[in-house]
Amino acid sequence: MGGLVTLARCRDVLRVVAALALAATALRAQSATPALQSHPAYDGAVRLDPTTRTLEARWRVTVPGVVTEQIVVLLNDSLQDVQITGADVRRVTRGTQRGLARFEVGLTPAEGARPITLEIRTRGTLEISDEGINTVRADYVELGLDSFWFPVLDGFPDITGTVRLVLPTPLQIVANGDVSTRGDTAVIRTTVPLPDLAFVAAPQLTATPARGASAGGVQVRTHHTTASPALVDAIRAVAVQCAEYLNVRYGRARPLPPVELVLPSRLGPGYARKHYIVVPIGEWRGPYDSARTRAISQTGFLCHELAHFWASGADAAGADNWVNEGFAEFVAGRAVRRLVGADAWTNTVAQWRARATRAGAVWIPGRTSRPDANAAYGSVPWLLAQLETRVGESAIDQLLTRFMTEPWRTSEAVLTLFGEVL
Numbered sequence: 001m002g003g004l005v006t007l008a009r010c011r012d013v014l015r016v017v018a019a020l021a022l023a024a025t026a027l028r029a030q031s032a033t034p035a036l037q038s039h040p041a042y043d044g045a046v047r048l049d050p051t052t053r054t055l056e057a058r059w060r061v062t063v064p065g066v067v068t069e070q071i072v073v074l075l076n077d078s079l080q081d082v083q084i085t086g087a088d089v090r091r092v093t094r095g096t097q098r099g100l101a102r103f104e105v106g107l108t109p110a111e112g113a114r115p116i117t118l119e120i121r122t123r124g125t126l127e128i129s130d131e132g133i134n135t136v137r138a139d140y141v142e143l144g145l146d147s148f149w150f151p152v153l154d155g156f157p158d159i160t161g162t163v164r165l166v167l168p169t170p171l172q173i174v175a176n177g178d179v180s181t182r183g184d185t186a187v188i189r190t191t192v193p194l195p196d197l198a199f200v201a202a203p204q205l206t207a208t209p210a211r212g213a214s215a216g217g218v219q220v221r222t223h224h225t226t227a228s229p230a231l232v233d234a235i236r237a238v239a240v241q242c243a244e245y246l247n248v249r250y251g252r253a254r255p256l257p258p259v260e261l262v263l264p265s266r267l268g269p270g271y272a273r274k275h276y277i278v279v280p281i282g283e284w285r286g287p288y289d290s291a292r293t294r295a296i297s298q299t300g301f302l303c304h305e306l307a308h309f310w311a312s313g314a315d316a317a318g319a320d321n322w323v324n325e326g327f328a329e330f331v332a333g334r335a336v337r338r339l340v341g342a343d344a345w346t347n348t349v350a351q352w353r354a355r356a357t358r359a360g361a362v363w364i365p366g367r368t369s370r371p372d373a374n375a376a377y378g379s380v381p382w383l384l385a386q387l388e389t390r391v392g393e394s395a396i397d398q399l400l401t402r403f404m405t406e407p408w409r410t411s412e413a414v415l416t417l418f419g420e421v422l
Helices: 002-007 011-030 229-250 291-307 321-339 342-356 373-391 393-405 411-421
Strands: 041-049 054-066 070-076 081-085 089-097 100-107 114-125 135-137 140-143 159-166 172-175 178-182 185-194 199-202 219-224 259-263 271-273 276-278
Touching: 070 114, 081 089, 081 100, 172 178, 172 185, 219 229, 229 259, 229 291, 229 321, 229 393, 271 291, 276 291, 291 321, 291 342, 321 342, 321 373, 321 393, 321 411, 342 373, 373 393, 393 411
Parallel strands: 041 159, 219 259, 259 276
Antiparallel strands: 041 054, 054 114, 070 100, 081 114, 089 100, 135 140, 140 199, 159 185, 172 199, 178 185, 271 276
């Protein structure tokens, strides 16, 4: 720690480092034994009618390594007909948590860790918020974690599994797993652990042939409904550049799998599920101040989302979410510097600094909620950028390589990493 404090002379950096040091002992005492010690496995049979938004599903969720007497399941609150059963289930209590249905599932007491299986049935009309991330229409369906269309375990652990999805009208589907289709049924199999079961379906999804990065070897394939070929090619070219940049640096032991790049025509947020990335193109169709502004925006966004293949694993719903987002943002900014230019980096750092002035704390002892977006996406990368000017690019390269390739996924662990490297 001494080296880090000596080098980071900026008062803001000192304040964050001091807060992390004070919080380490507090969190060590406060953190409970995690309820999940491995990846839950899902097996689902789902019938969805996009015209009426009616959803009927049966899920079998097998959770290994449970060490508590309660598991919390979150679902879209519009799914009123929900049943949760299982050999280890003693009671189920339904409540509400931030607009979601929250089911507290009491389990039979047991000594030590043991696997449990939940049988979950859901039925109802799926109501989607107007955030723009998820959509259910006759001509377009986009569903993922944000809609809570499937039962989500509290804490958002990574999961794997199989979903048999029945649609009344055969639609073309791309998902965060392998897809096979027969008639009106699509089978989605996810083998890469992710916190989501995400897919896009439409009558016509145009898939472009995969194109690889010359050095990194990553294949990028695009899927869209109405995008122009020129825009698709431009976005895919940026994705290939980002994939190559990141894979060369961080992918030696765990390289990026083939990337599925989905380009919906909507506005609203994009998101990444490691190798499955949704990039809304509505805002990229209009005029930009310049082609360079568009290049900076696209490169920053795509490199950030691809960086999450490695910069993930911290509790996305809790106080450690800054670890996921702050490092992905900083890594993406450095990619912008290399791929677009030094002036683009200067512009990016200025944006981080502006967000940091509106931010709350990155991390404080005892907090269980997420830090605000300005802290995660502004304060953290801005402080890391300042740190780079003090310790040099080589030291930060070493720090980032270890973070991206080793399991440093709590605030306390990242503090330890800083101390080891610097």
